Amino acid sequence: MRLLILLLTSSLALAAFAQSGELSPSAPDGLRKGGTLGQDLPAPPIAGDPREVKREVRNYPEQPPVVPHAIRDYQVDKNFNRCLDCHSREAAVQAGAPMVSVTHFMDRHFQVRAEVTPGRYFCTQCHVPQTDAEPLVESDFKAVDEVIRASNKGDR
Amino acid sequence: MKWLKLYWNLLRKPSVHYSLGFLTLSGFIAGIIFWGGFNTALEVTNTEQFCIGCHEMHSNPYQELKDTIHYTNRSGVRAECSDCHVPHGWTHKIGRKMEASKEVWGWVFGSINTPEKFEAKRRELAEREWARLKANDSLECRNCHEFDSMDFTMQDPRAAKAHSTALASSEQTCIDCHKGIAHKLPDMASVNR
Numbered sequence: 001m002r003l004l005i006l007l008l009t010s011s012l013a014l015a016a017f018a019q020s021g022e023l024s025p026s027a028p029d030g031l032r033k034g035g036t037l038g039q040d041l042p043a044p045p046i047a048g049d050p051r052e053v054k055r056e057v058r059n060y061p062e063q064p065p066v067v068p069h070a071i072r073d074y075q076v077d078k079n080f081n082r083c084l085d086c087h088s089r090e091a092a093v094q095a096g097a098p099m100v101s102v103t104h105f106m107d108r109h110f111q112v113r114a115e116v117t118p119g120r121y122f123c124t125q126c127h128v129p130q131t132d133a134e135p136l137v138e139s140d141f142k143a144v145d146e147v148i149r150a151s152n153k154g155d156r
Numbered sequence: 157m158k159w160l161k162l163y164w165n166l167l168r169k170p171s172v173h174y175s176l177g178f179l180t181l182s183g184f185i186a187g188i189i190f191w192g193g194f195n196t197a198l199e200v201t202n203t204e205q206f207c208i209g210c211h212e213m214h215s216n217p218y219q220e221l222k223d224t225i226h227y228t229n230r231s232g233v234r235a236e237c238s239d240c241h242v243p244h245g246w247t248h249k250i251g252r253k254m255e256a257s258k259e260v261w262g263w264v265f266g267s268i269n270t271p272e273k274f275e276a277k278r279r280e281l282a283e284r285e286w287a288r289l290k291a292n293d294s295l296e297c298r299n300c301h302e303f304d305s306m307d308f309t310m311q312d313p314r315a316a317k318a319h320s321t322a323l324a325s326s327e328q329t330c331i332d333c334h335k336g337i338a339h340k341l342p343d344m345a346s347v348n349r
Contacts, residue, residue: 073223073225073337075336075340079340079341079342080336080340080343080344096314
């Protein structure tokens with residue numbers, strides 16, 4: 001009986017202590033800012049995907065171009081690739097879509113094949129649609145032209 | 157044979173005990189009950205609840221539907237199984253319901269009761285639906301998507317082009333291009349799209 005009382009009081013005290021904030025320090029300001037370790041904050045709203053976006057200039061030559069349209073429900077699996085419905089070699093002209101680049105037809109030995117090779121088949125591994133989401137972390141990334149321009153200025 | 161003859165004679169004889177009014181009225185009421193009952197039962201088989209009552213429908217096609225725009229969207233309009241797989245008009249609906257009795261056979265013998273069996277039959281099942289929608293000029297699509305109400309200027313240029321030419325001239329119908337909008341597509345090798 002005495003043990004039970006002791007156990008109860010100690011657990012109550014611990015619970016009260018946990019509430020006080022001493023055991024729940026503020027969380028490191030990572031991707032989700034604010035709050036403490038013990039706190040459950042509501043998830044930030046899901047960013048929408050705007051339909052009307054223009055094709056964007058690539059920041060460096062090998063950048064996979066971003067997807068300038070919604071791709072909700074697009075099926076890309078062993079059975080079917082919805083992206084290739086428009087972006088394949090045969091369909092691109094009729095669809096008015098850019099054809100997948102020739103690199104996608106190369107296998108690992110740089111041998112060009114007739115079809116998009118399995119290594120490049122899953123489009124969203126590299127190509128992603130753009131949303132109006134705020135960047136999670138600050139970035140001082142500069143496009144390649146800016147870097148060149150800046151370094152040219154430095155030379156003079 | 158004797159019994160049959162007895163009842164036949166009984167049915168042919170005019171009523172002795174009941175008035176014409178009583179017979180007419182009770183016939184009318186019985187008619188309402190039978191017709192209403194039949195129709196209610198028919199409507200029950202048209203509900204989503206009924207369709208996904210069987211596990212093969214619940215765990216295969218229904219799960220695929222759930223991600224799509226026809227199930228989850230901002231405006232809260234939902235197309236359930238019967239909206240796309242059963243025509244709304246009476247005649248076609250009854251026809252489809254009779255066809256669907258084959259699905260009961262499939263259920264009894266478990267022809268698609270595992271994901272593997274479903275995957276193996278996916279092309280066959282899909283082709284049957286494509287053929288059906290092609291034959292009835294995508295009737296179920298048109299229950300909601302009316303050609304006359306389409307504003308081409310608000311569509312993608314490419315969509316507007318296809319709709320104002322091939323669709324407008326009835327050369328093609330919805331399903332010719334819009335395959336796999338509510339379920340995953342089967343292996344599409346050698347399917348013209």
